Amino acid sequence: MKATLAQVRSFDGPVRLLMVNQFTINLGFYMLMPYLADHLSNDLGMAAWLVGLTLGVRNLSQQGMFLVGGSLADRLGYKPMILTGLGLRTVGFALLGVADALPVLIVASALTGLAGALFNPAVRAYLAQEAGDRKVEAFAAFNVFYQLGILIGPLVGLLLGGVAFQLTCLVAAGLFAVLAVAQAKALPTRRGSRAGAAESVVRDWRTALSNRPFVLFTLAMAGSYVLNFQVYLGLPIEVRRLTGGELGVTLLFVVSGALAVTGQVRIAAWAKARWTPAQALVRGLALMGLSFVPMGLAAIAAPAQAPPAGPLDYTMAITPVLLSTALLTIATLVTYPFEMATISTLGSNAMVGTYYGLYNTVAGIGIAAGNTLTGFALDAGRDIGAPSLPWWTLAAVGIACALAVRAVARSGHLTPVPEPPREPART
Numbered sequence: 001m002k003a004t005l006a007q008v009r010s011f012d013g014p015v016r017l018l019m020v021n022q023f024t025i026n027l028g029f030y031m032l033m034p035y036l037a038d039h040l041s042n043d044l045g046m047a048a049w050l051v052g053l054t055l056g057v058r059n060l061s062q063q064g065m066f067l068v069g070g071s072l073a074d075r076l077g078y079k080p081m082i083l084t085g086l087g088l089r090t091v092g093f094a095l096l097g098v099a100d101a102l103p104v105l106i107v108a109s110a111l112t113g114l115a116g117a118l119f120n121p122a123v124r125a126y127l128a129q130e131a132g133d134r135k136v137e138a139f140a141a142f143n144v145f146y147q148l149g150i151l152i153g154p155l156v157g158l159l160l161g162g163v164a165f166q167l168t169c170l171v172a173a174g175l176f177a178v179l180a181v182a183q184a185k186a187l188p189t190r191r192g193s194r195a196g197a198a199e200s201v202v203r204d205w206r207t208a209l210s211n212r213p214f215v216l217f218t219l220a221m222a223g224s225y226v227l228n229f230q231v232y233l234g235l236p237i238e239v240r241r242l243t244g245g246e247l248g249v250t251l252l253f254v255v256s257g258a259l260a261v262t263g264q265v266r267i268a269a270w271a272k273a274r275w276t277p278a279q280a281l282v283r284g285l286a287l288m289g290l291s292f293v294p295m296g297l298a299a300i301a302a303p304a305q306a307p308p309a310g311p312l313d314y315t316m317a318i319t320p321v322l323l324s325t326a327l328l329t330i331a332t333l334v335t336y337p338f339e340m341a342t343i344s345t346l347g348s349n350a351m352v353g354t355y356y357g358l359y360n361t362v363a364g365i366g367i368a369a370g371n372t373l374t375g376f377a378l379d380a381g382r383d384i385g386a387p388s389l390p391w392w393t394l395a396a397v398g399i400a401c402a403l404a405v406r407a408v409a410r411s412g413h414l415t416p417v418p419e420p421p422r423e424p425a426r427t
Helices: 002-009 013-043 048-063 066-076 078-098 102-161 165-186 201-209 212-231 234-243 247-274 277-290 293-301 311-346 352-383 389-410
Strands: none
Touching: 002 013, 002 102, 002 247, 013 048, 013 078, 013 102, 013 165, 048 102, 048 352, 066 078, 066 102, 066 201, 066 352, 078 102, 078 165, 102 165, 102 247, 102 311, 102 352, 201 352, 212 234, 212 247, 212 277, 212 311, 212 352, 212 389, 234 247, 234 293, 234 311, 234 352, 234 389, 247 277, 247 311, 277 311, 277 389, 293 311, 293 389, 311 352, 352 389
């Protein structure tokens, strides 16, 4: 952590504030969201399909509005979008705590999702602008705070939920409210990269979609989000299959979070000193794919694993999952800072928020489609007696992504495009 703290102190105040901002956002979010489905189904007695609808509205409102949020940040400024998003999430979380009627819960879920669509691209665009040539280092340190919030949030939520879920919601809403006030006072105002532009937002979207290097890079990276999401989908399912309990799921998240918090800055610095950005991305993606090999081998060795009878059996059962989790986390720590820096670079800082918004939209579509296919592969593997099928499939996805990014890099498409002429900012 000393290296991380030293790195954080090397940046200006706005960058440090954005990191604290992201930690608090994730702390508040993960205090509440992991326990929302249980609250809706058990406390409120909602049917499973209504729970799915409520949660789906949140995801759709966020993923579907990322592009709009990014474009608004470019036009109206980064700080206004951050503050608006924080305000909306304050209201949304408070409503989740007090509402018991489906229409209000739907509205609350939509507000929490829209909030993320507004502040996420704005925060990343602001960070990229402030970091200048140190984007890789800035996003590495940023990811530490991001992961720390994910690690601590569920623990705080578990403690508060022991009293009442409503308390969790209100505390989370309070965190966002305090954060909004603090950001309003302390975060310097920064003009968006398209402030005062005469062209329409739709034209900006067309410009981004016609940026061939960016589009190719986005499509090549889409599969990596499916792999990253297996920490929340495939790996927990496999832990339960192998161990018959939830302890292993907790260990999985502890391993992932601890590695991210303690290793991100050092791993990013090590990779930057030895590899070009393209090499770091290709090798990180390849490692993502290879991280599922232990799972595939374990599924072949024990296709019908019985619940472990003792500590030794438990250790042997869970070791492949934890090894895959560790490798997947390390691979993500390699790729993430270079990925975020490359998005900004390919956009030539002309429409930073728009590019981050479009990239996140494509990633969200990839996660939705990929998770559906992963679930199908998990079911099909069990049905045909080949539980290793999903893991080899995911390994192939990682290798395919690595080869795709390598092809994009070798064709010269990871070279920044010239920034298009811009209208002078209006005063």
